[in-house]
Amino acid sequence: MIAEEFKRMLGQKSVIREIAEYGAVRAKEIGSENVFDYSLGNPSVPVPQAFTEKLMELAKNPAVHGYSPSLGIDSVREKIADSLKQRFGMPYRKEHIFMATGAAGAIAHALRAVTVPGDEVLTFAPYFPEYVPYVNQTGAVLKVVPADTENFQIHFDAFRRMISPKTAAVLINTPNNPSGAVYSEATIRELAQILQEKEREFGHEIYIITDEPYREIVFKGVEAPCVAKYHPYTITCYSFSKSLSLPGERIGYVAVNPDCPDAELIVNMCGQISRGIGHNCPPSIIQLAVAEVLDITADLSVYETNMNILYDALTDMGFSITKPGGTFYMFPKALEEDAVAFCKKALEYDLLLVPSDTFGVPGYFRIAYCIPTEKVKRSLAAFRKLANEYQL
């Protein structure tokens, strides 16, 4: 009576895992400092000292380990609402906030609140591949809108063809993994306008579920608009994993647009959804600790430094790249049509890159440049040799 659905998932070969395994073997042979591992989106900068201090202070008090209310600790929700209100000028209150175990937990709740089995959820390539199990295990169906490969905004023609009365939500990710693109105000306005037009046509609301773990990693000269401002039916899924460099502590939240008529209902429903998926709140001590450092981040500047070094060097070599507006990812065009073959070739130069097929677009590759800057610099010679193979 083993559930075949999950057993089958184990059989699926993951290219990322294959690359990571190769990297581990290679690291033993030549030392990990000589393997340029650009495969994983694991923050490389330390958690802020202020967080560590708050955590140690809290740890002294055994009372912090008690049960959290099912929607999250009241004072924490209130501080998050205040911070959002101040930052975005929107009337967030604690009633709009549900504490979740990172963005994954937030999305799991948001999806269950506003879809029923059989509904369609649209997302836009390139997209985070975990969206497939996130959506499909709810009983809804994920449909992927092909990429706008010009600048990795939204391919609106394709979107208009795919949206239908079955569309309950669109799941977006800006700043984007893997492209590094930040959706412009024009993109978000157009998305919201189409949704509102289709809502009238179909006679039901269509939610934006916006996955925003990279909200704080936005580069100079780039504006990341607040998505919720443009569409009342917006559920923001936030994670502190990247902003505070603590992905293992599983902390984030759902923030429902205060302008959404069902905002408080959705937050309360998240508490009910939790009961069935065994979530029962993020860890109490971590909730309390992040609430004390809401307005600071880890020193994220290294990501922009790395981006500039790589972008300048790789474009000089002849790579074609949409310049990232944020995140710690870059998404250049591969130097041959088959991105998997290209990334396998890169392994010969100890460059661990991820082919774009994983993200729903053929012919590109992802560089996750959350690694030390000195290593980025040392990797350029390897990229140079790789480019030479293709007569660039």
Next chain:
Amino acid sequence: MIAEEFKRMLGQKSVIREIAEYGAVRAKEIGSENVFDYSLGNPSVPVPQAFTEKLMELAKNPAVHGYSPSLGIDSVREKIADSLKQRFGMPYRKEHIFMATGAAGAIAHALRAVTVPGDEVLTFAPYFPEYVPYVNQTGAVLKVVPADTENFQIHFDAFRRMISPKTAAVLINTPNNPSGAVYSEATIRELAQILQEKEREFGHEIYIITDEPYREIVFKGVEAPCVAKYHPYTITCYSFSKSLSLPGERIGYVAVNPDCPDAELIVNMCGQISRGIGHNCPPSIIQLAVAEVLDITADLSVYETNMNILYDALTDMGFSITKPGGTFYMFPKALEEDAVAFCKKALEYDLLLVPSDTFGVPGYFRIAYCIPTEKVKRSLAAFRKLANEYQL
């Protein structure tokens, strides 16, 4: 497009919540020290000092906040397996352990691994009411076997009548919330024997999912047998919430019986199940901290002290009670047929008790005696007055 299933759950009135709300109002009127709140199973003893020290030591190192592998941190799984092996003499290895966010998270994974929608899961009254959403949100159906009100072991005649080819698993809880009963070796042997007989008859395995957050709270002279020893298809769901008094930190594990032919498969499947329910591991720092204190507990002796005081005094007053073997619960017979009416009467004496209907048995009430001993002593006069109302 709000999911009506979860919206509907919000409409359900909870007697426990009503009692708790009354208690909060009353505490403002007469002071919380004068309200005898026996309604909540919230550990009252502090986390062990050794845990606090380990946590503070870990907090100093920013590297602890990195991603955990999806099955849990290897070294943590290994230490848990070693501890189980030593304690129960069974060949547990890390491959049998999946780290989960408390027992709720563990049960959410175990249920999804060994049931498919439409399957039946049997549990035994009295049972933890959250089993209803835990099971029903997987698509399986929870069926409750009536209680053995003699001694709160298992009503085997009723069980034999209810088990069917659709039964994929039985969900047990020993030591038991709310009865405080510990299943005897005879009970577990008989349960296993029936399951093995029915497995042959039906041609498929039937899992025991054993929910064991109270495993460490067992009173003098009582043996709590290791359930997994009696049935190969056993999945143990453990939580550190009560043993270490840290229910808010959401830490526990799934341990699949090493004798189960699919043990490693089930653990790996839990990693896949996580992707859809947004779980992604318990917090890293908490995983690492509990792994350092596996063989100690909080000072749990107060629960036995409280049990003895209450049991002696209440039986003297004429209450009929099956003496608890563990936990911090007691489940006396109510003094009138309608347990809800009885618990409402108790409120007049500022005693907050939970009627047994919530747990699938009429005519009893639950005392959660995880409160300070001096308060237990002061509450006896109130119980006396309540008993007097019924001419006891």
